[in-house]
Amino acid sequence: MQEKAQLLRDNDMIEPALVHTERTVSGGLKTRRKDLTIVLLLASNLLSFMLLLLPRLWSHLPPTTPDPTSTSNASNMFSPAPTIALVSELPTHPVQFHWSTAYSSPDDSEADDLWNAIDTAHGYIAVEHEWARERGWMASMPVPGDETKALYVLEGYHQFHCLKIVRTVFLQSIAGKELSYPVQHARHCFDYFRQFIQCHADPTPLYTLGRHTSGDGQWHMCKDWNALRDYATENSACFRDRVGNESLREQFGNCEGRENDGVIA
Template sequence: MNKLEKLERTEFAGLKRNVPVPWSVYGPYDNRSDPEATDKEWEKISNIRLGVIALPDSYVEEKGLHKAQRFPWDESKGVYLINAYHNLHCLLKLRTSLLEFHRGEEQSGSFAHVTHCLDALRQDIKCNADDTPRWSGYGHRITGVDQVRMCRNWDLLDEWSKTFPSCWNKIPSIEDINERFSYCPVDSPYADRIIETLGSKNHLGE
């Protein structure tokens, strides 16, 4: 891989902008004629468990990352949240808040969490500084419709995250941190320690 190719790839998962995707309006995530179908599409992307990863300290040192809280089942690893998944979490949080407001429902999340997410997305927008000129179109006031831009492959990000599994899953009814990190395969190298720590409260294989 030459120097230019390295610059084109993301630092961690090695992703490139090589997936053509057009800007769209009123698609499956904004289907105004069928709100229930829209809700189902958002539900499909609502679980960010793959975004929580356990990185070896050697990798962290090599990449110049801050040392994070310890992974419960291996003290030589730290727990990290991939930024794209954090952004997705925040987008979902904002959508929930907006829908609850629109429907006249009580807010399920705190105002502080909503404003945190709003600012997190602001920071990423400013950081990325996307300079793509969106065409103004004709006959409507929405810019960029059907204009193709090059995106990164989210499926490849998923695959990269799986190389650093943390076995994490956030279930609202579960408050025990160790229990949240017990969603490992039954043949996981951490299985014995998980069973020793949690007993029947483990979630191996789920």
């Protein structure tokens, strides 16, 4: 009887302890569920906020279109959006393209006169440093003899310069003559033409009759070369190509006869 009574007393002591433990565990689980719910709500709100914020952040990032062939993509990838240097918009007019012109005459001596008449130095212009800076032009060297102005060359004239070099190297090569320019200069010009063609991506649909020609006599909408020539004349840097051993300074300062560039337009 005493042992039975002792067991009953022990059970009476164990049962309240079990009840207390069950209540503690139950309360702890409820607390954990509550904490977990709060954490999930906070995470959900944070995710929603980020989804709303990221498009706005992306909209302020500058677009990047790296040149896959460039050797400086790593440094340019995160550069700010560039400012494109431009002069006043040139007027446009329709121009016919022809398969053969006097510039492509099989008589090289006849064509030589036309190509040699093209004065690419006409495209060197001089403008005030501050004027150029206000328009987002990249800083350029001062004009020799006039430090107040910056020297630039208009793109169209630079391309003519490259084209004349490629033609000269080509004709001298097939004639077996000594080259007037390094071959690498011609390679540069070929690559420059490639970049220019890709930049403009001309979508003009050229007709073809299956005679190994396309677009002969077809009209194109072109910028007015005469207007570009006039702009170069009005802002001339009075530069002339070297014909002897003139210093760079001696190539500037003579503005006589700068009205014409020799281009037949």
